[in-house]
Amino acid sequence: MNQTTAYPISPLDSPPKRPPAKWKKHIWGYLFLLPAVVIFFTFLWMPIGKGIIFSFYHIDFVKGDTFVGWDNYERVFKDPEVMISVKNTLYYILLGILIGFWIPIVFAISISEMRRFQGFARIAAYLPYVVPFVVLYGLWRWLYDPVGPINAVLTRIGFDSVLFLTDKAWSMISIVIMETWQSFGSALLIYLAAILSIPRDWYEAAEIDGAGVWKRIRHITLPAIKNQIILLFLLQLIATSQGFQTQYALLDGGPNNATLTYALLVVRYAFTRQDYGTASALGVLMFLVLGLLAVIQYRMSNKREA
Amino acid sequence: MKPIERGIVSNYDLRKPGNKVVYYMMTLIVLVMVCTMLYPMLIIFFNGLKLNTEVNSFPPTFLPAEWHFENYSKAWGYINLPLFVRNTLFIFAGNMAVTVLVIGFAAFSLSRMNVPYKKGIQYFFLLTLFIPPTTYIIPNFVNLRDLGLMNTFWALWLPAGANAFFLLLIKSFFDGINIELFESGRIDGASEPRLFFQLAFPLSIPIFATLAIFVFSTAWNDWYWPQLILSSDERYPLATAIYKYVINVRRLDLNLRFAILSMITFPPVIVFLIFQKYIVRGLHLGGVKG
Numbered sequence: 391m392n393q394t395t396a397y398p399i400s401p402l403d404s405p406p407k408r409p410p411a412k413w414k415k416h417i418w419g420y421l422f423l424l425p426a427v428v429i430f431f432t433f434l435w436m437p438i439g440k441g442i443i444f445s446f447y448h449i450d451f452v453k454g455d456t457f458v459g460w461d462n463y464e465r466v467f468k469d470p471e472v473m474i475s476v477k478n479t480l481y482y483i484l485l486g487i488l489i490g491f492w493i494p495i496v497f498a499i500s501i502s503e504m505r506r507f508q509g510f511a512r513i514a515a516y517l518p519y520v521v522p523f524v525v526l527y528g529l530w531r532w533l534y535d536p537v538g539p540i541n542a543v544l545t546r547i548g549f550d551s552v553l554f555l556t557d558k559a560w561s562m563i564s565i566v567i568m569e570t571w572q573s574f575g576s577a578l579l580i581y582l583a584a585i586l587s588i589p590r591d592w593y594e595a596a597e598i599d600g601a602g603v604w605k606r607i608r609h610i611t612l613p614a615i616k617n618q619i620i621l622l623f624l625l626q627l628i629a630t631s632q633g634f635q636t637q638y639a640l641l642d643g644g645p646n647n648a649t650l651t652y653a654l655l656v657v658r659y660a661f662t663r664q665d666y667g668t669a670s671a672l673g674v675l676m677f678l679v680l681g682l683l684a685v686i687q688y689r690m691s692n693k694r695e696a
Numbered sequence: 697m698k699p700i701e702r703g704i705v706s707n708y709d710l711r712k713p714g715n716k717v718v719y720y721m722m723t724l725i726v727l728v729m730v731c732t733m734l735y736p737m738l739i740i741f742f743n744g745l746k747l748n749t750e751v752n753s754f755p756p757t758f759l760p761a762e763w764h765f766e767n768y769s770k771a772w773g774y775i776n777l778p779l780f781v782r783n784t785l786f787i788f789a790g791n792m793a794v795t796v797l798v799i800g801f802a803a804f805s806l807s808r809m810n811v812p813y814k815k816g817i818q819y820f821f822l823l824t825l826f827i828p829p830t831t832y833i834i835p836n837f838v839n840l841r842d843l844g845l846m847n848t849f850w851a852l853w854l855p856a857g858a859n860a861f862f863l864l865l866i867k868s869f870f871d872g873i874n875i876e877l878f879e880s881g882r883i884d885g886a887s888e889p890r891l892f893f894q895l896a897f898p899l900s901i902p903i904f905a906t907l908a909i910f911v912f913s914t915a916w917n918d919w920y921w922p923q924l925i926l927s928s929d930e931r932y933p934l935a936t937a938i939y940k941y942v943i944n945v946r947r948l949d950l951n952l953r954f955a956i957l958s959m960i961t962f963p964p965v966i967v968f969l970i971f972q973k974y975i976v977r978g979l980h981l982g983g984v985k986g
Contacts, residue, residue: 419811426802542755
């Protein structure tokens with residue numbers, strides 16, 4: 391950038407000055423950065439650093455903290471609930487992929503083909519995303535009720551009614567279905583934009599060469615949105631591996647720990663057992679795994695822009 | 697411009713019966729999807745109009761048998777909704793001010809002021825993107841406690857300035873503004889804050905509008921974190937209050953529950969329908985950078 395013109399030119403009547411010192415020239419630049427630096431330090435880097443320190447301490451708000459070495463980590467590896475929560479989290483991630491991941495892709499392709507009412511379908515798909523989470527909890531508790539509408543439909547077409555929330559086998563699946571319902575619209579819009587930006591001539595050419603509809607989807611549409619697919623896949627992994635709020639709000643980890651995810655266990659250690667040290671240790675361990683994912687995601691999204 | 701719109705399927709394809717079936721199937725699937733999206737949205741509203749016995753009846757009805765609009769006035773008095781809405785707007789306004797002043801200033805400096813060690817400072821901000829928030833949720837809580845910010849709005853406002861993702865969005869928007877504009881401003885003797893407020897900010901209204909939608913939806917939706925750091929009705933945002941007093945109680949009649957829920961669902965839905973264009977754009981920004 392051309393810096394020579396960036397000087398404020400001194401008024402003509404003032405005496406000629408020496409060129410300002412380097413720090414003086416940039417004083418505004420640093421002043422502008424200062425609040426952000428302070429805030430990022432205080433509210434992001436400090437907690438992050440404290441997390442590592444706390445993981446070696448027993449935290450007591452009244453008597454003060456005591457150093458306990460690796461005790462917290464030992465507790466983590468001895469606690470059978472940690473194993474359960476890791477399994478549950480992996481199961482949750484897997485269900486998220488099996489139930490939730492492919493749906494926006496299918497609907498994005500279908501909607502992109504609609505000749506009419508495309509805008510309407512798009513809005514309808516996105517609408518649940520603006521519903522506040524707390525409303526979601528109230529609504530779906532009713533929908534999943536043993537005598538709720540979903541069970542009414544199931545019994546009408548001859549199935550047994552399902553205890554969506556209280557049956558151990560169903561509770562996690564029910565949560566994933568609910569979250570998919572709410573959030574697939576945002577992924578759908580991202581895919582849809584990518585699909586609609588594919589040049590129409592490519593399909594034209596493929597058609598002339600005799601490629602059928604399925605072949606066009608497989609060899610043109612899907613490769614064209616490959617980057618979005620990978621990126622959203624990683625984002626979903628990062629999001630679901632940290633998920634706990636729905637599990638907490640709807641079932642508090644129950645029935646019988648079937649929806650106790652790892653992040654929920656972290657929160658439980660801190661706020662139910664008041665063991666902030668072990669909770670911090672769990673957080674550090676989580677970071678070691680997830681940090682890697684975040685780096686991969688970052689490299690992917692940069693590659694896409696290049 | 698091509699005369700006929702085409703997608704994957706061309707009009708010629710549609711004349712073949714096999715393709716036609718597939719095409720109608722696709723349309724049907726989308727139609728089913730639209731219904732499963734709209735049914736729960738509408739049922740929130742209709743359940744709020746039914747008698748409590750009707751909401752609890754099996755099989756459930758869709759339209760109310762009788763329309764009981766008085767449910768809404770009863771629900772209005774059940775909790776102090778205006779207070780919680782006020783708190784939510786407070787939180788939104790503070791978060792937005794911090795976003796503009798703290799993140800906006802920093803982005804301006806990084807984008808347009810060419811300070812030494814810029815790269816290093818940028819890393820200081822952006823590396824935080826790699827650290828998933830749940831991993832430091834507990835120390836974050838303890839930290840706010842140590843700072844004595846518990847049960848104050850500052851505990852929400854100040855951390856709103858620590859958002860590397862927003863910083864990135866604003867900075868890349870500033871990067872797109874013509875540099876000559878600022879240089880001529882400097883030559884004319886404008887101070888740097890003035891350049892920010894009179895040039896950079898007004899020219900960047902689109903990105904700040906998009907961020908405002910993000911910030912608003914966080915303030916409106918977030919119930920868990922405020923519940924941890926705030927501890928009085930005087931400060932609870934709407935979502936936290938609803939969670940504590942509507943979702944988490946057993947005694948409340950279902951029809952009143954739905955009436956309250958529909959009242960807090962409709963404002964964001966209406967905002968969405970009006971500002972759809974900006975929201976969708978914001979979403980793409982989110983998709984690009986993660």
